[in-house]
Amino acid sequence: MSTLLEVSGVSVSFDGFKAINNLSFQIADAELRAVIGPNGAGKTTFMDIVTGKTRPDEGRVIWGERSVSLLRMNEAQIAREGIGRKFQKPTVFENQTVRENFLMALKKDRGVLSVLLFRPSKADHEQVDALAEQVGMLAELDRLAGELSHGQKQWLEIGMLLAQEPRLLLVDEPAAGMTPEEREHTSELLVQAAKTRAVVVVEHDMEFVRRLGCKVTVLHEGAVLAEGSLDHVTSNSDVIDVYLGR
Amino acid sequence: MRTSFIAKKPSVLVFLLALAAFTIAVTILSEGFGIGVISTSFIKTLGKTLCLCLIAVAMDLVWGFTGILSLGHFAFFGLGGYMIGMWLMYERTRLIVSEALMQGQIPPTDAEVIEGIGNQIFGVVGSSEFPIVWAFADSLGLQLLLVVLVPGILALIFGWLAFRSRVTGVYLSILTQAMTLALALYLFQNDSGLRGNNGLSGLQNLPGVETPQSIVSMWFFLASALALALGYTLAAWIVSGKFGSVIRGIRDNETRVRFLGYSVEGFKLAVFTFTACIAAIAGALYYPQAGIINPAEVVPIASIYLAVWVAIGGRGRLYGAVIGAGFVSLISTWFTGGQAPDINLGFYTIKWVDWWLVLLGLSFVAVTLFAPKGIGGLFDRLKKEGGA
Ligand SMILES: Nc1ncnc2c1ncn2[C@@H]1O[C@H](COP(=O)(O)OP(=O)(O)OP(=O)(O)O)[C@@H](O)[C@H]1O
Ligand SMILES: [Mg+2]
Numbered sequence: 001m002s003t004l005l006e007v008s009g010v011s012v013s014f015d016g017f018k019a020i021n022n023l024s025f026q027i028a029d030a031e032l033r034a035v036i037g038p039n040g041a042g043k044t045t046f047m048d049i050v051t052g053k054t055r056p057d058e059g060r061v062i063w064g065e066r067s068v069s070l071l072r073m074n075e076a077q078i079a080r081e082g083i084g085r086k087f088q089k090p091t092v093f094e095n096q097t098v099r100e101n102f103l104m105a106l107k108k109d110r111g112v113l114s115v116l117l118f119r120p121s122k123a124d125h126e127q128v129d130a131l132a133e134q135v136g137m138l139a140e141l142d143r144l145a146g147e148l149s150h151g152q153k154q155w156l157e158i159g160m161l162l163a164q165e166p167r168l169l170l171v172d173e174p175a176a177g178m179t180p181e182e183r184e185h186t187s188e189l190l191v192q193a194a195k196t197r198a199v200v201v202v203e204h205d206m207e208f209v210r211r212l213g214c215k216v217t218v219l220h221e222g223a224v225l226a227e228g229s230l231d232h233v234t235s236n237s238d239v240i241d242v243y244l245g246r
Numbered sequence: 247m248r249t250s251f252i253a254k255k256p257s258v259l260v261f262l263l264a265l266a267a268f269t270i271a272v273t274i275l276s277e278g279f280g281i282g283v284i285s286t287s288f289i290k291t292l293g294k295t296l297c298l299c300l301i302a303v304a305m306d307l308v309w310g311f312t313g314i315l316s317l318g319h320f321a322f323f324g325l326g327g328y329m330i331g332m333w334l335m336y337e338r339t340r341l342i343v344s345e346a347l348m349q350g351q352i353p354p355t356d357a358e359v360i361e362g363i364g365n366q367i368f369g370v371v372g373s374s375e376f377p378i379v380w381a382f383a384d385s386l387g388l389q390l391l392l393v394v395l396v397p398g399i400l401a402l403i404f405g406w407l408a409f410r411s412r413v414t415g416v417y418l419s420i421l422t423q424a425m426t427l428a429l430a431l432y433l434f435q436n437d438s439g440l441r442g443n444n445g446l447s448g449l450q451n452l453p454g455v456e457t458p459q460s461i462v463s464m465w466f467f468l469a470s471a472l473a474l475a476l477g478y479t480l481a482a483w484i485v486s487g488k489f490g491s492v493i494r495g496i497r498d499n500e501t502r503v504r505f506l507g508y509s510v511e512g513f514k515l516a517v518f519t520f521t522a523c524i525a526a527i528a529g530a531l532y533y534p535q536a537g538i539i540n541p542a543e544v545v546p547i548a549s550i551y552l553a554v555w556v557a558i559g560g561r562g563r564l565y566g567a568v569i570g571a572g573f574v575s576l577i578s579t580w581f582t583g584g585q586a587p588d589i590n591l592g593f594y595t596i597k598w599v600d601w602w603l604v605l606l607g608l609s610f611v612a613v614t615l616f617a618p619k620g621i622g623g624l625f626d627r628l629k630k631e632g633g634a
Contacts, residue, residue, distance in 0.1 A: 079507035
């Protein structure tokens with residue numbers, strides 16, 4: 001497996017506070033990775049850097065076979081490169097129907113003119129139906145996204161990510177505010193998605209991480225503290241210290 | 247596809263039918279084409295109102311749908327008026343000057359004619375030289391092209407600079423006001439080449455056309471109705487599909503749209519520029535009916551009124567914009583035209599000419615507080631009650 005994303009030596013500080021400190025991280029094609037760490041460890045900031053929302057002070061972010069630097073691209077260009085992101089707080093377009101949300105996310109030409117002339121074909125509608133089915137929202141297609149429950153919004157957002165057909169999916173706390181059954185469904189979705197693409201999941205819930213059954217990276221104070229299987233990292237004394245606050 | 251679009255948006259059909267009914271009724275009642283119940287000057291008021299409805303549709307597209315509170319679209323409207331006004335004034339003056347010179351013994355040379363026109367047009371600002379901006383004023387075709395090109399290019403450059411730097415919200419509104427103010431101040435100068443505060447006048451007279459105003463006013467009225475119908479349909483088509491989804495997404499959460507891979511700046515620029523062109527076309531139809539355009543028309547407050555109309559009518563719904571602009575501007579004509587009866591309170595007389603703006607301001611506050619969806623929002627309530 002080849003490296004899909006390589007982050008090396010990245011640092012960023014906000015008003016003198018180092019949120020990310022010489023962080024290095026790699027992920028391969030079709031790999032599932034969990035990222036854990038205490039509050040303020042820099043997990044969300046890490047995603048901000050990869051997706052172009054935050055510019056690092058130093059370091060490199062290299063993407064794909066062509067080894068292009070993501071640091072020279074803006075958010076939209078990075079998204080078009082094939083990096084999709086789910087935010088910590090679910091963000092869907094509440095004033096639009098679930099179907100419209102999906103249609104906007106479908107992988108299509110994003111240019112102004114092609115969007116203007118776009119009319120969904122039968123195949124597009126079928127793809128939307130399939131996605132809705134996958135995230136269990138077939139019955140909600142014509143409802144306004146704002147009327148959905150919290151868990152459903154999270155799924156809609158995950159479904160929209162899948163619709164983008166990204167090569168790398170960055171998912172920030174997907175299970176927050178979900179019932180146990182919803183969590184289980186969500187973890188299955190992510191495991192399934194990672195069969196054909198790279199997926200990075202940030203999550204606090206250890207039970208959820210265990211179900212993902214993948215390599216775990218522990219972040220602390222903006223740097224990698226430990227990496228390996230869940231059992232391996234949870235038996236690491238540094239990790240135990242950090243989590244127990246010693 | 248066309249049928250499915252109209253079928254999906256029955257409000258477009260309803261709007262077009264209502265507009266057609268209104269146009270036919272006015273035509274029948276007009277002096278020029280009908281039984282003469284409606285005076286020619288009121289036909290002009292109605293025609294102008296239709297143009298204001300058209301710019302309100304543009305404003306709704308840029309503000310109500312895309313979330314860019316532009317307080318500068320009246321500048322584009324005014325520029326459109328100036329562009330057509332230049333040809334109207336030049337050509338009419340040319341005919342008059344040529345005719346006068348023909349009275350002499352020797353036929354006039356071209357240079358003499360040009361000088362005569364220059365004297366006539368620019369005498370008021372103490373000049374007879376043709377400024378460079380009048381270079382194409384002798385060609386109707388080119389001036390018509392400039393009606394969209396000048397405001398369009400201005401909007402493109404301004405928008406590119408503003409959106410690229412990610413200026414949003416209130417800062418963008420202030421920037422558009424600054425642009426409008428700069429344009430107005432430029433036009434107020436005598437050496438702007440556009441006759442300073444005199445502006446361009448006599449625009450109601452079509453050069454070489456002897457037809458009486460009662461008929462000409464109907465031509466413009468019908469053209470305005472047609473322009474509104476086309477503009478409305480086009481706007482409704484634009485917002486009906488994925489483009490509409492994306493711009494409403496930008497309005498509600500532009501960051502999220504960016505992470506979906508859409509270039510938010512590109513979409514904003516497209517809408518800003520397109521609506522500036524619509525505004526300019528509306529202006530080019532409006533000022534020949536008004537007869538005169540001067541810099542006072544493009545002062546910053548005019549663009550703010552436009553936002554008030556759209557807010558009162560209900561933004562984010564095209565018919566709301568039309569209702570707001572039509573309703574408020576007609577009432578405004580009534581109040582400020584001295585037709586509204588003054589109210590004598592004994593100790594004080596409310597003169598509507600002075601108090602109308604206060605009333606408008608209060609209604610704006612009331613709408614914002616109590617009916618944020620505007621007059622158009624009432625239709626929702628009716629629909630809900632009817633459906634339930
Ligand atoms: N834009 C910003 N300006 C200033 N400080 C910031 C900014 N973004 C993040 N931080 C700080 O950087 C640190 C890392 O934040 P980050 O959101 O990445 O943590 P996290 O690991 O996602 O935490 P959580 O588990 O609570 O979501 C925090 O101390 C946060 O306050
Ligand atoms: Mg976070």
